Amino acid sequence: MKGITMIVVTGATGQLGRLVVEELLTRVPAEQIVAAVRSPEKAADLAERGVQVREADYDRPETLEPAFQGADKILLISGSEVGRRIPQHQAVIDAAKNAGVSLLAYTSVLHADTSALPVAPEHQATEEAIKASGLTYSLLRNGWYNENYVPTAQQGVANGVIIGSARDGRVAAASRADYAAAAAVVLTSDGHADTVYELSGDTAFTMDDLAADVTAVTGTPVAYQDLPADAHTKALTDAGLPEPVVEMLVSIDAGTADGQLADTSGDLSRLTGRPTTPVRETLAAALGN
Structure with a gap:
């Protein structure tokens, strides 16, 4: 295999x-x-298409080094279990270092080092661990996904209203496919050693804009209703959502209101060489119109 770059993607079935x-x-x-x-x-x-499939469980470090054997570049896709990510990611970092990889890329969150979003601390800690490891890295600080708003849109169509507490805050979202394309570019081209990319959509939208997009793609009138944070909390709780989920959603809206997700750096479209996917396009595909 000498001379052939081996690329490992963790969480590859996510x-x-x-x-x-x-x-x-x-x-x-x-x-x-x-x-x-x-x-x-x-x-x-x-596997049927020729991809090598190897077991790699973040919670079982003994599986990681064999999975990374022969690897040149690794993409660490952040774990989905909030509260467990730091030890999980550390296990991957340690195994990547032992494997002697030339690049470890990591899917972080927009402005992880300064963000007040509730998801940011684990990402920041992981970034610090990667830098401390001495590995050559590329930090892919992903903004919000368009797809995050599909359930919101579906509820809006059902109820005629989208509720939140984001005020007139903007979100520069892009599609998962956009972020995936950027990761693939970093993994298959040169010039990404010790880089930090703030990845986000080309344009930012408000929740009023989102409601207008839902209306446009479905033909069902949908409006955005902005609530004080405590009223938003009560509405979500009354809807039966678990307390940690409610806290997360309200905190994210607070971050949105403060501009935590509004950055339009252009890094994403520059990496991929194409404009990012508008949220309306994602909604239209998901809602069948």
């Missing part, structure tokens, strides 16, 4: 991971791609 693998398949031969996954049987379709 929503983002699969899209990264698909992008890589358009750029490099399948045998150069390793899908590192907790449940290899879920990646059987990738």
Whole structure:
């Protein structure tokens, strides 16, 4: 395998991971791609296409070094279990260092080092751990996904209203496919050593804009109703959402109101060489119109 770059994608059967693998398949031969996954049987379709499938469980560090054997570049896709990410990610970092990889890329969050979003501390801690490891890195600080707003849109169509407490704050979201394409570029091209990319949509929208987009793609009138944070909390609680979820959603709206997700740096479209996907396009595809 000398001279052939081996690229490992962790979490490769997740929503983002699969899209990264698909992008890589358009750029490099399948045998150069390793899908590192907790449940290899879920990646059987990738194996059939020639992708190497290896077991890699963040909670079982002994699986990680074998999964990374021969790797040149690794994409660490952040874990989904809030509160457990720091030890999980540290295990990946340690295994990547032992594997002697030339680049560790990590899917972080927009402005992780300064963000007040509730998801930011674990990302910031992971970034610090990566830098402390001495590995060459690329920090892919992903903004919000368009797809995050599909359930919101569906509820809006059902109820005629989208509720929140984001005021007139803006979100520069992009599609998962956009972020996956950027990751694939970083993994398959040069010039990304010790880089930090603030990845976000080309344009930012308000929740009023979102409601207008839902109306446009469905033909159902939908309005945005802005609430004080305590009223938003009560509405979500009354709807039966668990307390941690309620706290997270209200905190994210507070961050949105403060401009935490509004940055339009242009890094994402520069990496991919194409405009980012408008949220209206994602909504239209998801809502069947």
